[in-house]
Amino acid sequence: MSGRAKPRAWTEWLVTMPSFVWLGLLFIIPTVLVFAITFRPSDPYGGIGAGWTLETLKTLGNPNYPAIVWRTIWMSALTTGLCILLATPMSYYLSRVSPRLRQWLLLLVILPFWTSFLVRVFAWKVLLHPDGFLKHALVWLHLISPDTSLLYNAGAVLLVMIYTELPFAILPIYAAAEKFDYRLIEAAKDLGAGSFRAFVSVFLPGIRVGLLTAFLMVFIPSLGSYVIPDIVGGPTSEMIGNKIAQRTFVDRNLPHAAGLSAFLSVAVLVPMVAVSALRRKNTRAPNEEGV
Amino acid sequence: MRPSRVPAIVTWAVLVFFYLPIVVLVAQSFNSSRFGGHWESTSLKWYIALMQRDDIWSALVNTLVIAASATLGAMILGTSAAFALHRYAGSRLQKVHYSVIYMPLVLPEILMGLSMLLFFVALKIQLGMFTIGLAHVTFCLSYVAMTVLARLQDFDYTIIEAAQDLGAGWWTTLWRVLIPMLAPGILAGGLLAFTLSIDDFVISFFVAGPGSTTLPIRIYSMIKYGAPPLINALSTILLVVTFACVTISQLLSRNKHAPGT
Numbered sequence: 316m317s318g319r320a321k322p323r324a325w326t327e328w329l330v331t332m333p334s335f336v337w338l339g340l341l342f343i344i345p346t347v348l349v350f351a352i353t354f355r356p357s358d359p360y361g362g363i364g365a366g367w368t369l370e371t372l373k374t375l376g377n378p379n380y381p382a383i384v385w386r387t388i389w390m391s392a393l394t395t396g397l398c399i400l401l402a403t404p405m406s407y408y409l410s411r412v413s414p415r416l417r418q419w420l421l422l423l424v425i426l427p428f429w430t431s432f433l434v435r436v437f438a439w440k441v442l443l444h445p446d447g448f449l450k451h452a453l454v455w456l457h458l459i460s461p462d463t464s465l466l467y468n469a470g471a472v473l474l475v476m477i478y479t480e481l482p483f484a485i486l487p488i489y490a491a492a493e494k495f496d497y498r499l500i501e502a503a504k505d506l507g508a509g510s511f512r513a514f515v516s517v518f519l520p521g522i523r524v525g526l527l528t529a530f531l532m533v534f535i536p537s538l539g540s541y542v543i544p545d546i547v548g549g550p551t552s553e554m555i556g557n558k559i560a561q562r563t564f565v566d567r568n569l570p571h572a573a574g575l576s577a578f579l580s581v582a583v584l585v586p587m588v589a590v591s592a593l594r595r596k597n598t599r600a601p602n603e604e605g606v
Numbered sequence: 607m608r609p610s611r612v613p614a615i616v617t618w619a620v621l622v623f624f625y626l627p628i629v630v631l632v633a634q635s636f637n638s639s640r641f642g643g644h645w646e647s648t649s650l651k652w653y654i655a656l657m658q659r660d661d662i663w664s665a666l667v668n669t670l671v672i673a674a675s676a677t678l679g680a681m682i683l684g685t686s687a688a689f690a691l692h693r694y695a696g697s698r699l700q701k702v703h704y705s706v707i708y709m710p711l712v713l714p715e716i717l718m719g720l721s722m723l724l725f726f727v728a729l730k731i732q733l734g735m736f737t738i739g740l741a742h743v744t745f746c747l748s749y750v751a752m753t754v755l756a757r758l759q760d761f762d763y764t765i766i767e768a769a770q771d772l773g774a775g776w777w778t779t780l781w782r783v784l785i786p787m788l789a790p791g792i793l794a795g796g797l798l799a800f801t802l803s804i805d806d807f808v809i810s811f812f813v814a815g816p817g818s819t820t821l822p823i824r825i826y827s828m829i830k831y832g833a834p835p836l837i838n839a840l841s842t843i844l845l846v847v848t849f850a851c852v853t854i855s856q857l858l859s860r861n862k863h864a865p866g867t
Contacts, residue, residue: 327694331703334687334747338706341744345721352724362727401620408613420617422856427624430848431805433825434841438627440829441634441838448630478627481620510610531712539714541808546829556716563812569724576720583713 349580352573361567371574380558387554388582390469391537394476395484398533399526401477402484406492406525407518409485421489428482436546439475440466443547467549475543480536484529491525492518524594531590535583555579628845635838652839662840665824672735672810672820673803676742680799683743684750685792689784691751692758710748718745719812726813733815741813742803749802750795757791797855801848 353371356364409420427435442449443465453459465471499521503513519526541556548557555575562572635653639646656662687707694700710718722741726733769783770776785792807822814823828837 327690327697327699330686330690330693331699334683334690334751335703335706337683337747338710338744341722341725341740342710342718343706345725346717348724348728349717349721352728363724401616404613404616405620408617411613420621422853423621423624426849426852427628429801429852430628431822431825431841431844433805433807433822433829434631434837434844435627437825437829437837437841438631441834442627442630448634478623481624514610535712536714539716541716542826556714559716559720563720563723569727572720573724576717579714580717583717587712 346580349573350577352570353577355570355573357568357570361569363569371570374571375574375578383553383555383558384578386469386552387538387540387556390473390476390552390554391534391540393473394480394537395530395534397473397477398481398484399488399529401481402488402529403519403522403526405485406489406522407514409489410492410495411497424482424485432479433542435479436475436543439471439478440547443471466547467552469548469552472540472544472548472552472554475547476537476540479543480533483532483536487528487532488522488525491522491528495521527590527593531587534586538583539579631838632842632845635835635842652835653843656836656839656843659836661819662821662824665819665821668735668818669804669821672739672742673800675739676746676803677796677800679739679743680746680750681792681796684747684795684799685754685788687747687751688754688758688791691755692761693763707748707751710745711752715745715806715808716812719809722809723812733813734818737813737815738810738818738820741809742806745806745809746799746803749798750792753795753798754788754791757788757794761787 352363354367354369356366356368356370358364409417409424412420441447444450445464445466450459450465453465454461459465495518499517500513503517504510508516539556540554541560544552544554544557545560548554555578559572559575559579562568562575636648636650637645638649638651687703691700691704691707718741722737722744723733726737731737765783765787766779769779774782805822806820807826810820811823811826814820825837825840828834828840
């Protein structure tokens with residue numbers, strides 16, 4: 316047994332090592348370093364000093380931080396919820412239309428994903444600008460007063476976050492909806508369920524794998540948002556990402572930035588572990604039913 | 607029972623939401639007024655001003671050099687990773703390997719950016735084009751690996767055995783059998799890597815040094831510190847180029863699959 320496995324193991328290591336070593340050096344070690352540097356002092360030249368200290372951990376008790384942490388969490392949760400809310404009926408529609416129309420609609424969904432992220436965020440800055448098209452239109456319609464600001468607030472950040480994250484919710488949910496057996500919905504209706512009831516208790520459980528993937532794909536990157544609140548947000552809509560960038564580029568206090576990043580890494584791990592536990596439960600469920 | 611109209615309405619509303627800012631941005635780029643509250647006159651003056659900005663052209667060159675080298679590196683590392691993940695699926699090493707490849711796909715970019723900055727600073731590596739290139743290979747690798755892995759799902763290993771039975775060495779098998787058969791997947795992954803590298807701002811911004819300004823870094827500073835009409839014009843050019851590339855590649859892959867479907 317072990318004699319037969321030997322040459323196989325050798326070639327396995329040969330093809331695994333290039334990517335494994337690369338990611339070990341440039342991904343795993345740097346991630347561990349973030350935690351280690353949290354306990355290092357900063358030096359006056361913006362580098363990392365010698366010795367160990369708990370100074371950074373103490374300054375993380377900054378009274379502004381709890382508000383920023385909460386804002387980061389609820390903005391990300393709201394973005395994720397709204398993205399899934401929009402993506403689910405959309406995926407249902409996409410998987411039901413004729414293949415020809417579907418191809419064009421999918422292309423329209425994917426196109427923004429391939430275009431420059433900064434350009435898409437900037438497009439909203441132009442659209443929401445105090446002297447821009449949307450503002451003038453809304454004032455003319457008497458929907459807002461001339462001194463309402465559409466930019467530099469939490470609403471603008473949320474809107475643009477949904478705009479950039481929505482394709483990441485649509486694609487996994489659509490992939491699940493495409494495999495869904497729509498005869499189940501007909502069966503539910505034959506058994507007396509209304510459209511809405513059939514949608515909620517047959518369709519949604521049927522695409523739960525897609526919903527879970529969409530949750531991860533939107534929620535985790537949202538927690539690390541930095542560019543969107545930086546460009547369309549203001550001082551009242553700062554998120555953790557903005558603080559990390561500020562500590563890195565403005566104050567050049569790398570240990571402090573590392574401390575915030577270590578916190579964010581831990582925050583990101585919670586939903587990841589939760590979802591993978593849920594997934595494991597999902598894949599085990601059929602076996603248990605079989606027994 | 608009549609099917610609900612809600613899914614159709616949501617879909618079309620979302621598509622309007624997707625394209626409204628893009629359409630307004632493109633229209634703005636031809637408006638000679640600085641901000642588009644009103645339309646002054648149609649003009650190409652922002653495009654002409656853009657052509658005279660040397661910093662944008664050198665940023666574009668930097669971006670392309672980084673993207674080309676990062677794509678090449680990511681294609682090699684990613685393909686070998688995908689092969690390992692598929693050929694030896696189920697082994698303990700590959701389970702760890704898979705999570706190491708998967709993590710960079712979901713982690714917020716800012717975490718990767720800062721962690722690599724700390725790594726380079728700790729090792730006293732001079733920040734610049736080289737560090738941006740290393741960082742780009744790192745995140746592009748995972749995308750290439752996943753794309754090639756998806757293509758490998760219906761790969762038939764008996765072909766490799768057949769080649770070896772017919773006397774091909776491993777080098778010949780690699781270059782004459784494996785790579786040609788995986789080429790569509792490798793190229794698709796490469797295209798994705800190239801696009802992501804060109805577009806990356808957050809990670810590049812963290813590991814950039816003097817003289818390594820890329821196009822997204824340049825665009826960011828233009829957004830933050832003035833010159834909006836110029837970005838309208840630049841954005842429009844970028845949008846036209848990407849829309850054309852994506853549409854053409856979609857049409858090409860559709861024609862190729864057409865007889866089968």
